[in-house]
Each structure stands twice: as C-alpha cells, then as structure tokens.
Amino acid sequence: MLALYLPVAAIILGISVLQVANGILVTVLPIALTEAGYSIQAFSAVATAHSLSFLLGCVLSTRIIGAVGHIRAFAAYAAATSVTALSFTIAPDPALWMALRLITGFCSAGLFTVAESWLNEMTPNAHRGRVFSVYTIVQKVALVGGQFVLLFTGGPVVLGLFMIASAFYSMSLIPVAMNRATTPSIAAIRTLPLRQLYRIAPAAVIGCVSSGLINSAVASIGPIWGLQTGLSVGLAGAIPAMAQVGNLLAQWPLGRLSDRIDRRQVMLASSVVTILVSLTLGLLRPESDWLLAVLFGLWGAASISTYGICVAHANDFAPRGTAVALSSSLLLCWGVGACMGPLIASAVMGSIGPDGLFLYGAAIATVTAIFTAWRMTRRPARPAEEREPFVNRPATSPIASELAARREAGE
Template sequence: MLNPYLTVTTIIAGVVLLQAASGLLLVLLPLRMSAEQFSVQMIGWVAAAHGAGFLLGCAVIGRFIAAVGHVRAFAALAATLAVVALAFAAFRAPEAWIGLRLVGGACFAGLFTVAESWIADRTPPSLRGRVLGFYTVCSKAALVVAPLFLGAMALDGAWAFMLVSALCSLSLLPVTTTRSASPGVSAFSTLGVRELYRLAPVGLVGCLTVGLINAPVLSLASVYGEGIGLDLGHIVWLFPVLQLGSLVLQWPLGRWSDRGDRRRMIAALNGIVAVVAVLLWGLGTPSVLVLMPLLFLLGGAALSIYAICVAHAGDHAQPAQMVPLVSSLLMVWGVGAVIGPALAAAVMQWLGAEGLFLYVAAVAAPFAVFVRWRITRRAAVPDDAHVHFVNLPATSPVAAELGAAEALAERKD
C-alpha cells in the first residue's frame, strides 16, 4: 500500500491553497470595506453572510457531490469562488458584498466537504488520526502565512483580489489531476437540539459560544487594528497571530484535557479569554509589544475550545452517535458564526473599535459561569472512560469521518 500521506498529498495541497485564499479574504475584505466607507455594522453583516453561506453549503453539498462526483464538484466550486473573488473588486454596493460573501461561504463549505471526505476515504482507519493532524497543521500554517503578503501589496486596487482568485484556481491543479478514485458520499445526519443538550449541555452551549466569539474576532480583527491606529504592516499580523496561538497551544491543551474533568479546562479557557479581552478593552490602544502576545494568548485559548467541547460531548456519546454528534455541533458553531459578527459589530459601532473585546468578555464570562454551574450538576466522566482528544477543525461535517469518529470512539485502555 502507498504511504497514506502520499495518497492524500494532492488533496491537502488543494486545501492549503484554499485556506490561503480564505485567510487573505478574512483580512482583506474588512480593510477594503472600511476604505469604501462601509459602516462597522455593515462590515459585520458581510461577515455574518459568510457564516450563513457556510451553513447553507453544509446542508446541501452532499446532494451536489452525489450528482456530479468529487472532481467535478470541487472544480465547479473552486471556479465559482475564483469568480466571486474577482467580483469583490468589481462591485462597491454593500448588498452585493453580502451576496458574494454568502456564495463564497457556501463554496468554502462545499470544497472542504469534498476534500475531507476524499481524504477520509483514502486513509486507512488506523492512520486517520495522524493524517488529520498533518492536514490540520498544513491548513493552519496557510492561514498564518498567507495574510502577511498583504503587507507588501497595494490594497486599493484589484491585485489582492486577483491573488485570491489565482489561489482558488490553482487549487484545481492538484485535485483534478489526482489518480485517486472518487469516494462515495456519506449521508449527512444530525441530532436534535434537545438530544444534544441532554447528552452534553456544555458541548452544545460551548460550540455556540465559540462561534459567537471566534467568528467576529477573526473577521473584525482588521477593523479593530485600523480603529486603534495601527499601520497596515501591523494590521496584517493580527489574524496570523491569533491563528498561530491556536496552532501552538491547541494540541497540548487538548491532550491536557484528557486528564480529569474537561469542563474545568473549558471553564478555565473561557476565563482566560474573558480576562485577556478585558485587558485589551481596558488598554485602549496598547503598544504592539503588548498587543501581539495578548492576541497570541487569546487565539490559543479561544480557538482551542471548540475541539475540547466536541471531545467533552464525545465522552457522553455512544460510538454510533459520534458522526451525527460532531455534525450537529458544527452546525451549532455555524449559527454562532452567523450571529456573532453582527452583534460584535453593533458593539463596535456604539463603543468604538475596543468594543470588540468588551463583547468577547461579555460572551465568554457568562459561559465560564455556566460551565462551573454544570460541574455541580453532573459528575465528571472517569478518566478511563474519556475519548481521546482530536484536534478537530470546524470546516465541514465530514471532519468527523476524517479519523475523528474512530479516535473519539476508542476509550482509553
């Protein structure tokens, strides 16, 4: 058998290019909207449209893939995304940008679904955990590195959008030339909200909270940087530093959560998020030497909570429930990603750029209190009944099949 890392390299290469395009858009779009005199609230609505498109894509993409196959689906979605990127440079109306971001979000959800289902199919079950780790590191690295190129570009023209379009187009090359056969399409299944809450209330509320916090922080970080007077060279570092914190801290924090009650880790991380957010709000216009370490810590804590919440929910689930459970929690996260940017933007419109972190603290602190209360209401799962932590990306419902279901279902010996 070929090395599984080699058999999926072409698919991962395509995803890396897409993640680079995604990272560029998350930094570029708020800056361009600000230059076009969009209100902060409108910038929030455009960011919310991406979350809505993501939910739409997750819901319908399975039928599209089944109808046309993986290669054609990937090609159609990547080509559409490339056109959407160029359309941002052609249109100036806020309503057009909302529509484009909605379509783009659906395309990203579909592309990640295609890629992850393909990787899951081509990887032996015993090695899916390691392949998932390789895939996650490559994706995070693309998100960290790509936005830094904006610091050397003129953002008032079409060049940056052309770069995004080029990355989307280039993602077609490794995927459409692969010799791997297209896999079958798994049925998309979820659990009801009541069943989710009965099974793991902290997991349900936690994934909603993570969406409410992380989506606005990542999509409005550039607006915050501009609002406190940073130059472009420093603004383009804000998003990468947040992602770098996640890349460095998520795995050790998750493995640490395997020992003892995961809810204590979730509460502690939310407490850290709240404290760091209050500091960032209270400092007003911190120096770069203070700002960057705080954002690194915020990203490391906030972007790690989702996977730990999923692992906590897995502690209470049966193996057959794992795939619908993870899919359901991803949908809950997506709902938060729709609501969060609009709410955070309203606070920023009212209180200024620093209001972003006052909003974050106002969401994180009550959740930390809720988790502490839940600890008093239900006994912790014994350590030997824990599932293994998996660094699960919030990219598509198929992520559960990319080794997560098997890794989570195997209780510790």
C-alpha cells in the same frame, strides 16, 4: 507505500492552497471596505452572509457532491470561488460583497466536504491519526500564511491581492484534478435534535455557540478594530493571523491536558483567559506591537481552542453510534453563533466605540464560564480511562467528524 499516500498528499495540498486564498480574503475584505468609507455595520452584514452560506453549504453540499461526483463538484466550487474573488474588484459595495460572500461561503463548505470525504475514504486505518494531524496542522498554517498578507506587503489593499486570491482558488483544483484515486460515495450528514444534543452535553452546546459568537466577530471585525484604534494597515490585517498562531500552538497541549482532567476545567480556564485578555485589549489598548501580538496569541490560544475541547467533551458522553452525528450537530451550533457574532458585535461597537468588540467578547465568555462552572456541579466528569483521546476536529465540514471518529477507531 508512495502510491498509497500520493493521493492523500494531493488532497491535503489542494485544501492548503485553498486556505491561503481564504486567509487573504478574510484579511483584505474588512480593510478594503473600511478604507472605502463604509461603516462597521455594513461589513458585519458581509461577514454574516459568508457564515450563513457556509452553514447552508455544510447541510446541502453532500447532496450536490453525491449527484455529480467529487471531482466535478470540487471543480465547480473552485471555479466559482475564483471568479467571485475577482468580482470583489468591481466596486467596494456592501450589497455586492454580501452576494459574493454568499457564494464563497457555500462553495468553501463544499470544497472542504469534498476534500475531507476523500481523505476519509483513502486514508489507511493504521495511519489515520498521523494523516489527520498533518491535515489539520497544514491547512491551519496555510490559513495563517494568507492572513499575514498585509503584514508581508505592508499594505494598503490593492486589487492585485484579490487576483492573487483568485489564482490560489484556481490552483487548489490542480492537485485534486490530477488525483487518480477512486472517488468515494458520500452520504447525507447526520445530526441530532437540539433537545437530545443538549441532554448529552449542555456545556459543549453552549461552548460551541459561544465560540462561534466570539471567534467569528473578532476574525471578521478585528482588523477594523485595529484601524479604528490607530494600528497600521499591515498590523490591523494581521490580527486574525496572530490569533490563529496562538490556537495552532495551544490546541494540542490543551487537548492533551483535557485528556487527564475534567475537560470542563480546561473550558472554564479558557473562558477566564479570554475574559482577561479581552478586557485588557478593550480597556487598556496596549501600544506595543509585540505586546499586542502576544495578547492576540493568548486570545486565540484560549478562545479559538475552545471549540475542539467542547466537541471532545461531548463525545465523552455520546451514546454508541452517535459520535459523528453529535459532532456534526455541534458544528452547526458553532455556525449559528458565527452567523450572529459579527452583527451583535458591530451593534455594540456602534454604541460604545471600538472597545465594544472585546467587551462584547468578554461578556459572552463570562456567561460561558458561569454556565460551565455550574455544569461542573451538576454532573461528574467521565473517568479519564473511559474517554477517547483528544482529537482536534476543525470547524470545516461535517465530514471532519467522521474522519476524526474513524481515526480514533483506527488507532
């Protein structure tokens, strides 16, 4: 039994170490560029570069991995991200950082694709649920740990933080390279045409795009909003982490609730909570640090959790044999939203000030809520006994969809 699970544990450990580095960069980059005197529009272009290349990596990585193998691909991606993290220390220049984020985004998608395809192959069917749950939670906890870096250190941004991120990218290779398990085959991802995808689950498509639009903007620009509204560097940098903690605590309870009622009701309620919290943050600007932490936790619980419930809703209506392609297509929808979110939000903030970030989020969530409520009048929910139990599919790579689908079959 130990020999069976050691390779799985090695992959989970490797991706968790990787997530610490990702969390550090997500937190440090916006703070560093702002401290260097650049505008929020400049950083939004940097954030969009990462999302765009991540989207391309999701589409193309399976071909690269299939050509060179899992270990070689993981080693190349890890080495590239490690060198790139160090390269951020050359100068706080938006053009340079855009190029560097293009590399990290593509490589991150490749690293997740390698890890999740390996997990998909090595995990015994009888234990897929447990392994998939552990993987989802552990990698999210690691991400949060990296995002809290400035709160732990008290700020400000120093070059050593980029070196630490580089070290974690390098260390992620160790457990994977030491893995003696047979590398699996990997096929190109399967997707559905947009028209067919929309016919299957319109609310899920709009919900995934809107989730990308809102969450990418707050995750990337939230720390800048914090600095512009007078928060300390440490607290501003912790904004994405506080939201992720809320998501970590709420995702499974909301998912289980959606197993019992119309999932669109949960999606609608999440949108309403996102609207209320966003308006509170954008218009009232609470001064209490603890109240801010609670509000960002609520925001993450509602807004970030929406993606997983949208995918579950779509899979309730997926024709036989299309569940994996459907989930992969919804990930790409989320990625398209993530590419546009920082650019739109920064334009709004440039026009009306820092409050524009959360007023933008409230506006997107309002449109989503109205559309979801309208869809509830157009088609009844799938009966609870005909649905698959909720599975939290992370927005990491298309392979997660296949791993989750096989997890359902295994249980």
